Amino acid sequence: MSERERSGRGAFLDARSLIGCRHRLHLTATYPRVLSGVAEDAGVQQRRDAAVAHREHVRDTLVAVQPEQWVVIDPAQPAAVRAEATMQACSEGALHIWGAVLPQEPDTGRRGGSEILLRDRMRGGYIPVIVVNHKVTDARQPDPADHHPLTSDLYQWNPQPDRHVRTRTQPRDQQRLAHLYRMLQRHGLASPALVGGAIGLAFDRILIHDLTGLLDDYDRRYADRIAVIRGELPTVPSKVPECRQCPWWSRSGTPDELSCERWLTEHHDVSLVAPGSRAELLRRHDVETVEDLAGWSGEAPDDWQYEPFAEAVVTARAWISGAPLVRRVERLQVRRADVEVDVDLESYQEYGAYLWGTLLDGVYRPFVTWDPVPTQDEGRSFAEFWTWLMARRTEAAATGKTFAAYCYSRNAEDKWMYESARRFAGMPGVPTEQQVREFVDGPEWVDMFQVVSEQFICPNGKGLKKVAPVAGFAWRDAEAGGEASMSWYRLAVGYDDGEIDLTQRTRLLEYNEDDVRATQALREWMVPSAPGGRSAEAEVPSMADFREPDHPRRTIGT
Template structure:
């Protein structure tokens, strides 16, 4: 986290701040405090942030229609905002919406969709938009509508059972088939909203909230009591920054990847300096280590990359995370202008006679619509034509046709594996960072396999079969091979490592976040424009599997 210390400067005590989920970086809070009104109109918006916000807005619109249509004739449902709202900068509740919300609460509405809770200057909390559900015994619980998974199938007795309810019939009950997912950002917003409800005298008697997201048709209920104090302490720190009681300084953390203040931008009044430029100018050590490692280094007097590059082998007290030697090596690479450097004498990666590179494309948590493969016959013996093969559905997700595409992919992949084995040839399949592929492999089997929760699609394997494959030596994570044998000054993602290996994507805008936008645009388009969008996605996916192969071959050349 960025540095913070007490300062004498102050702004009016009436200043308010939103939930920590909006920006956890204290220096970002300070910069937004000092920015001109409407700064966000010219600031760059990260494409992934925009797409996730728009997807959540679309989900809210669909759920709103169902909620209003399914309400009992005697249920008082108030629709404050209509069919669309986002959590993007500038989309803040207006006075009229706040008046409608307070009137609905006073009248005892059963559900207030898109409620606009007013700011509370006493506690320094900014206003917030959410949905409010009436709770038996009086009062309301805040409800978030999100576009991410809020539960998983529950398989073990040790996992935490989800408590669920219907919004128009608040009666929380455990669902033994579901395991709850607790997202800190969701809990932050729920606590913020509950405190605002307290301020207007309409909070439920005990702190509670709910999240309506992917994985359950009912809202997942969260007891907020255990997180109230930590959330309040976080809020107090952020409020101190807004009021000028706590000074801050930039320091690189994970949030910087999507923050407009990181690079800065050209504003109407002139350029806005980015935090990155200031850190580069000072050679700040946070440029090459994680946020949690900055404190121990500074405690040892190492405030710059140059300091760390000259450090000896003794690890600082309280050091955590990666090996200290990796951090020193990264600092030296940064000093020398290198991007990716080996940390072992002879990097290696398992190879085979028959090799298949795999890359999937998914749309948020809606589903995996494309499984791309690249077949390489390294021993030169015939099997079938080498090259790229996509297995794809363009149906709107979620849809059973996703299962059909996955079944075809799985049938082809395991067929190649079995035919190679039958000819006495070795086989391996590769991906870059198995977390995504494994997650969607298991999810596809769970949703479309023999016990499918969405549909049973012929040819889709069971979860057990998928688990056997992904836990076998035939499934190789190229990212893992890179991460255990190399360090990088710019991360170890495929878009960083493959260019070092000599690979170039055909599309200059290629990237995971960009592909989400291409998919969304292609789904909305028709005719030639739609076909062009789909071809762009397929070309990007093909380049990704070719990039994965390029990295494998580069590692082999090192060895």
């Protein structure tokens, strides 16, 4: 019997597999031994460890307040033992069960557990409440005209409209709660209320999810996924955002014949230039390869709802020619100023921003705290950064000079400026949220990612580490990247009572410095401040060069 045939027998599916790539699910189920020796992505492991720590903190806090109302299932026991203990606690009418595991279902293939099962005292049955290590709500100013989500107090189930938060869409949470509801329903333990709850990273309330409209979608999704792992439905690779951290993409230890990157490249699959849902739509129009898309003539598909379709066709033609960038416009534009500051921050997951790096007149200045985040010292480093930046802005205005600050993909910088203003409000030098808003919404805060997106087509991606090398910039550290920096940071601050590694602090500072210098190099390449240097307008082909399928093959630098 083949490994594939063995893997399909007795296959079980938990809720984590309901969201994400179907082909990854197929490979993992069909070749379970292949990845046994492959190192897990460091970022994935760190997030898993952080989630475990968060759940333990939530458990210890909740149980300590009302220990007599809780049954805590021993996590060290085998799953079958934990399931038996959970069912026993339910049969005895326990009010709160932590670490619940529901019996596996050999016929349906379902397996799963809930951090919390709450007894529905009014209707009977149990309500699943999951504890997750991501945000489930965002703060907002109360507005009577808005739709208000239902939330409950952490210690007493009492769902009420909450005017102070808005829901963050988290399909994975909703699918997991629907999965748990079906498992509870099988044993007659599901509350008729048809709701579930989620405690997020903030650990300040329970967000209530109405499951009524979710179950049909869940049932369809579950039927598809269980058929995939049982080998009843075929799958093929397709490029999606998940590929960036997937061991089946291309990683040491993964056989070439199972590498999705190799398969897609060999087949010139259309998802290489139109990833995700774009590729799914194109395949419905018989566009399977990059060449199919490059050769498209006539009107765009009626159901195309993305960028202008002509740009998708040009992207395919550029990929075939090997051009990493294509100009959308004849004349490139970047806001330039007399005083130019480049900014890049480093944060550790959702815990805090520990480093604000700046570049002015060729001099790199970091504003940093090496106290493990979250820490009050973040407020000090952020205040110093903000005070320094605003001082340069004020000085420029006082001397009649223009000012601009640049970042690459402002979402992170904006988020942590607002977060820091809220968390450290009142500390010396910390701005108000309104002061942050006035700056980031003004013309002096320039997002180079947006500038690149508006003026270039990028067949290989728009990330700074994809685009800046085209401008001639190179990072000193070959491993430089957001995920790698998470590992460096843990060593740099001695997380988990480890020994502090000062070399990793140097590594982080150099990585941050290279990021701000890359942003400067990209800006200077797009709109040179002095004649005679490299120029993107001279080097990068325009869309006009790719109007026809038999476009001339032009390469950057020729």
